[in-house]
């Protein structure tokens with residue numbers, strides 16, 4: 077276990093935050109007296125009920141308890157307080173209320189009227205601990221991140237922040253918790269948390285026992301506990317991604333079926349390459365071991381959530397067995413892995429909060445998420461998970477999306493980061509006007525712009541890799557957070573290649589100009605263009621998502637799923653479909669008098685291209701039907717990158733694998 081002592085820098089940042097915080101008194105630097113114990117009963121996956129018993133040592137008097145509200149990596153006040161039910165708190169001690177022997181007394185609690193995640197209560201004289209018992213009703217369908225489905229009859233994904241309260245007034249790093257879980261009989265599990273049964277080594281624990289019963293973990297800080305989720309399941313596999321290495325990396329899989337757990341030799345090698353390529357890129361590592369906790373299921377939520385020594389990755393069941401799913405989702409694990417360096421070890425000061433009930437500031441998410449998106453995709457290509465062509469196809473789709481963002485006229489990219497704390501939960505419709513979390517995709521384009529600028533100014537001698545090495549490659553083995561500011565980023569860039577980086581970045585973050593920042597693509601020797609044929613990756617993504625993406629022709633995206641066939645998922649602002657009056661939520665029933673058939677849509681677009689008649693669309697809007705005319709004659713349009721003759725192919729240099737470095 078690493079030293080869990082806060083650095084002076086972290087303390088300085090924490091106090092600066094607290095001055096602005098509405099939460100209350102500054103946090104003392106000393107540890108919370110006593111060890112919290114937390115028992116989570118996960119033996120009821122069918123009903124999705126997680127049963128919790130928690131003991132918190134206390135002294136008599138007024139106590140405030142927090143339920144985690146601001147969840148790291150979610151960048152939002154997205155804690156699942158609405159799933160907490162059956163909460164009963166009892167006080168324990170030998171001499172409660174002056175000498176009478178009493179083992180437990182119920183303590184009434186009152187929720188803070190201004191903050192639903194805060195409880196106030198009064199501990200009776202003589203009591204030495206509180207016991208909390210409650211149930212977390214694990215979320216149903218439809219939510220994001222931890223608010224999505226985390227329990228099925230075959231799988232459970234446990235985020236500790238959902239199953240605990242903690243005392244106010246102490247930094248999460250200074251509260252110690254000893255946790256245990258009970259699992260269904262025959263299930264196996266994985267977590268980066270050190271366990272008693274595996275305390276002889278620091279590797280992630282794997283319970284191979286066929287017996288049900290509690291699994292006890294070593295005491296850790298509240299911060300490390302919440303940073304170490306657990307996956308468990310009936311169908312489980314554990315794969316070594318760094319055989320023989322001093323610092324272990326594993327791929328832990330839970331799935332709906334055993335057959336979903338099988339990797340091809342090429343997939344295994346590519347994910348092993350990911351580990352060596354990340355080491356070559358970053359230099360240092362900020363984990364003592366790392367576990368990809370990968371859930372492969374049609375029934376859970378689909379997302380990734382980063383942690384220092386693991387990632388909570390959830391994708392479709394057939395990720396490894398269906399090539400389209402593999403290419404569509406291949407960038408997820410690299411993205412979350414990059415976050416171990418960019419996001420967990422180094423974190424924007426506004427996101428490096430001392431507890432889970434202090435508000436987070438997202439202003440630097442174009443670094444936290446944007447650079448991770450860039451480096452994640454680069455590593456996906458360098459490791460061979462994607463081919464060079466698949467990398468370019470993905471980049472073309474990203475560039476086209478950002479190049480069709482009329483919302484830029486009212487909102488610059490900086491504002492999307494500033495509003496991050498609500499943006500993950502807004503609807504997906506009208507996305508080109510809302511802009512939503514564009515700091516991912518547009519951030520990726522900006523960092524390509526930075527990378528190729530360094531390469532150009534240094535005549536190919538240096539690149540963004542040098543910045544990455546300098547900024548993230550220190551303190552090998554440490555996962556004590558090192559916060560950073562905008563100025564720190566600029567300083568580190570200037571250390572690699574002198575330039576007006578502050579002006580460079582601000583002009584791209586604060587602008588309302590169009591087009592999107594595509595200079596990185598141009599400087600790479602490529603150009604964004606449109607073809608009448610979708611790329612293989614574009615088709616794969618549409619297939620996996622059950623959608624038809626006509627954003628760059630008619631200006632709409634619609635569902636091809638059986639239960640919502642033809643429903644408009646989005647309409648591009650100011651597009652031909654927009655001008656005709658179409659809107660997200662309507663259903664496209666017929667085109668030019670014929671029942672809508674997604675496989676024949678390009679034929680209709682080509683027919684309209686050859687003539688002057690508008691395309692007639694019959695659309696349903698709730699109980700109303702209307703025929704609208706879309707005046708579009710440009711034919712099918714799908715994004716691609718085309719090589720600019722006579723230029724240097726810097727994109728090939730960017731994604732060329734680096735020589736492995738000794739472990």
Ligand SMILES: [Zn+2]
Pocket residue numbers: 382411415444445448
């Ligand atoms: Zn991310």
